[in-house]
Amino acid sequence: MLDLDPDLDLQIDRVIRAPRARVWKAWTDPLDLARWWLPAPMHCRVEKLDVVSGGAFVTSMSEDGHDFGPHLDACFVVVDPRERIVFTNALDSRWRPTNPAPVAMTAEITFADHPEGTDYRAVVRHADARSRAQHEQLGFADGWGTVTAQLAAVAEADDREDHG
């Protein structure tokens, strides 16, 4: 695995209590993916999901389930069936270079067998957003209040996982 930059990258490890084939299908079947890709109450529609190297990965989202707007326009970089998915939004689904907000990223999802189900890992590498981060730190006071609730939710979710 390539090195990670702690200022730019993140890694999530999770044991999912379901067989690897099931987790793989949830990622690669458009109807399954639409069920979990976006948080409720958002509706997700999977427009293109061509799970091969270079294939299109396009999703749209809607608040009311009728009017859908763009969510993700990306492409798969590497696909190792039932083992690994790598996709990026730095190229769109037609391979045109993009400048996505808030920052370009490449996500590497790996699936491995685990005695209790599936060893699931997501590594997400981001483009250098230091100028953006510095800008946000200037607005420190405002940013702090808005992010606290989100932080707590994430930390508590981690905690539940630890004790679950």
Added chain:
Amino acid sequence: MAKYSASLDEVFAALADPTRREVVGRLGRAPASVGELARSASMTLPSFMKHVHTLERCGLIRTAKSGRVRTCTLNRKRLGVVDGWLAEQRAVWEGRTDRLAAFVTDDQEPT
């Protein structure tokens, strides 16, 4: 890499506590002594020191003793790890992973 991930977990865990969030918010305005912080948290010094140690261990604050007074200072760079675009992306991916796990386990046949 595992080391970095663990230390980030420590920062999130430290911030999950309301008393410690209050301290971080207060230090965001100006450095303060441990005594002042304990009083505004309405806690005894010994129990408050546990929170100070937790915050210091994960790097969110630094403390320095001058005479009998220990002063706490916010380490904004460390806070930047969680209070920026990367924390948002992390929250997005944590959420996705939670929903994926729930989706594939909810439709399993009971065993």
